[in-house]
Amino acid sequence: MIEVLRSGLATSFQDRGRFGYRNQGVPLSGAMDFYSALLANQLLGNSNNLALIEFVLQGPKLFFHQAQKIAITGGDWKVTLNGEKVSLNTVINVPTNSELDIKGSKHGMYGYLAVEGGWKLEKVLDSFSQYGSITAKSNLQKGDKIKFNNSLKSTENKHASVGFQQNLFGVTEIEVEKGPEFEKLSVEQQEEIFTAELTPSKDSNRMAYPIEHGLKLSAKEITTSPVQPGTVQLTPSGKLIVLMRDAQTTGGYARVLQLTPMGINQLAQKRPGERFKFKLIAL
Amino acid sequence: MKNQLNIIPFGHQCLLIQWKNKDPQQNIIKTISFLEKKHNEKILELVPSYTELAIYLHEGVNQQDLLKTIKNEIPISSNKNNEFSGKIYEIPVCYDIDKGIDLEELARSKNRTPKDIIELHSQVTYHIHFLGFLPGFPYLSGLDPKLHHPRLESPRTRVTKGSVGIAGNQTGIYPSTSPGGWNIIGQTPVDLFSVNEDPPARLKAGNRLRFKAIDKGEFEKISAEVKNNNYQIRTSND
Numbered sequence: 283m284i285e286v287l288r289s290g291l292a293t294s295f296q297d298r299g300r301f302g303y304r305n306q307g308v309p310l311s312g313a314m315d316f317y318s319a320l321l322a323n324q325l326l327g328n329s330n331n332l333a334l335i336e337f338v339l340q341g342p343k344l345f346f347h348q349a350q351k352i353a354i355t356g357g358d359w360k361v362t363l364n365g366e367k368v369s370l371n372t373v374i375n376v377p378t379n380s381e382l383d384i385k386g387s388k389h390g391m392y393g394y395l396a397v398e399g400g401w402k403l404e405k406v407l408d409s410f411s412q413y414g415s416i417t418a419k420s421n422l423q424k425g426d427k428i429k430f431n432n433s434l435k436s437t438e439n440k441h442a443s444v445g446f447q448q449n450l451f452g453v454t455e456i457e458v459e460k461g462p463e464f465e466k467l468s469v470e471q472q473e474e475i476f477t478a479e480l481t482p483s484k485d486s487n488r489m490a491y492p493i494e495h496g497l498k499l500s501a502k503e504i505t506t507s508p509v510q511p512g513t514v515q516l517t518p519s520g521k522l523i524v525l526m527r528d529a530q531t532t533g534g535y536a537r538v539l540q541l542t543p544m545g546i547n548q549l550a551q552k553r554p555g556e557r558f559k560f561k562l563i564a565l
Numbered sequence: 566m567k568n569q570l571n572i573i574p575f576g577h578q579c580l581l582i583q584w585k586n587k588d589p590q591q592n593i594i595k596t597i598s599f600l601e602k603k604h605n606e607k608i609l610e611l612v613p614s615y616t617e618l619a620i621y622l623h624e625g626v627n628q629q630d631l632l633k634t635i636k637n638e639i640p641i642s643s644n645k646n647n648e649f650s651g652k653i654y655e656i657p658v659c660y661d662i663d664k665g666i667d668l669e670e671l672a673r674s675k676n677r678t679p680k681d682i683i684e685l686h687s688q689v690t691y692h693i694h695f696l697g698f699l700p701g702f703p704y705l706s707g708l709d710p711k712l713h714h715p716r717l718e719s720p721r722t723r724v725t726k727g728s729v730g731i732a733g734n735q736t737g738i739y740p741s742t743s744p745g746g747w748n749i750i751g752q753t754p755v756d757l758f759s760v761n762e763d764p765p766a767r768l769k770a771g772n773r774l775r776f777k778a779i780d781k782g783e784f785e786k787i788s789a790e791v792k793n794n795n796y797q798i799r800t801s802n803d
Binding site: 302513531 | 573574575576577578579581583609610611612613614615616617618619621695696697698699700701702704740741742743758760764765766770
């Protein structure tokens with residue numbers, strides 16, 4: 283069992299997402315950066331869809347009442363175990379009655395903490411992902427106690443570790459495809475959108491990353507239509523918004539681009555102020 | 566009838582069918598049941614809207630192959646009759662001014678009395694096209710043009726669960742408390758979404774809906790019934 287001593291900024295349980303309810307208006311949710319989440323589970327030999335703890339910018343402080351194998355991924359987080367610095371992207375053996383403190387990170391936005399065998403949690407609508415009006419709580423809170431799912435532990439020893447994820451954090455070009463309303467942009471705008479220096483705004487969250495672009499762009503509203511994580515919307519007033527995992531299932535802004543699955547992970551890890559460009563790939 | 570629709574890829578794992586005719590609701594309903602019958606094993610989820618249908622595919626399904634396959638298979642509805650015939654939900658709404666906080670302002674700007682607004686809003690049978698925006702939120706058509714009204718200039722950070730609002734040519738119900746920019750004219754005590762029900766959304770696309778004006782006393786009575794889990798949304802067939 284762990285006990286939450288400090289919750290961090292917006293720490294939540296996430297898995298691959300809540301599938302099968304989008305036609306009832308339920309967002310997909312799921313880990314912002316699937317790539318790092320998958321890595322944390324794989325280091326521990328867990329199945330890919332086990333829930334993990336996701337944190338953003340400022341991580342949680344947790345007390346481990348029992349010994350447990352864990353893995354932390356998703357950035358270069360400053361992590362201490364009982365005051366001693368520990369390594370990321372590898373298996374960590376946490377002894378009984380330990381304090382794990384996940385502080386800030388120089389790179390990346392979202393981090394993941396997986397435990398061997400996962401957590402004892404109840405699924406809501408077939409998913410562990412916490413989301414406002416679906417699950418009882420939308421975030422981990424100070425004082426929460428969560429049990430480990432010891433029945434799923436495997437017996438093999440794990441020694442795997444991986445290096446810094448250059449393809450995730452080092453990219454300056456994020457791959458996109460044309461969206462349904464791409465042709466509504468003028469020829470000029472269709473070029474500019476791929477040469478402009480872009481950066482996520484400070485208002486970025488699990489629902490959407492508004493993008494600062496410095497361009498003269500605009501598109502008329504559309505009849506409300508399906509949208510998905512990675513859809514790049516353009517508003518009549520010129521705002522460029524990339525929808526993320528907790529996005530609505532339908533929207534009324536022009537869908538000019540669509541990020542690739544890896545592009546969503548890469549953008550999720552970009553901080554406000556960090557520069558990138560969109561790169562068009564053929565479908 | 567040809568060229569009535571487009572099918573385009575929308576990202577890596579999704580095909581989008583776009584209908585070009587004005588009111589393709591019947592085509593969408595037919596297409597959903599066709600796809601569920603014929604290609605169910607390839608499909609993760611189907612999400613309809615007013616004029617489109619998103620086909621989200623399972624990982625590993627070849628998008629281009631499926632596009633070619635379904636291109637000539639999508640059923641074309643020759644039926645000009647686009648009337649909705651699904652059952653009608655009766656949604657009780659309290660239009661009191663402390664619940665419909667924008668009702669008086671809306672009435673003023675339309676040069677009508679609040680009573681006129683309530684009448685115009687509750688005498689229509691609305692069509693439920695699809696659910697989106699929030700879990701369980703119905704996209705309705707049929708709002709009387711006399712009630713069309715732009716969104717609030719700056720959205721509220723908190724709109725109470727059950728609020729009934731008007732934005733542009735649409736009316737809708739907030740199934741949960743959320744930020745929002747609709748003009749609020751009333752509130753329903755009814756739950757439109759509950760994770761403990763199957764399906765969790767109480768309203769179904771393809772069906773119809775009417776609002777019924779209730780007073781504060783009835784609002785409290787129904788609220789208590791909803792809380793005790795013994796309220797059923799009334800339905801009828803016409």
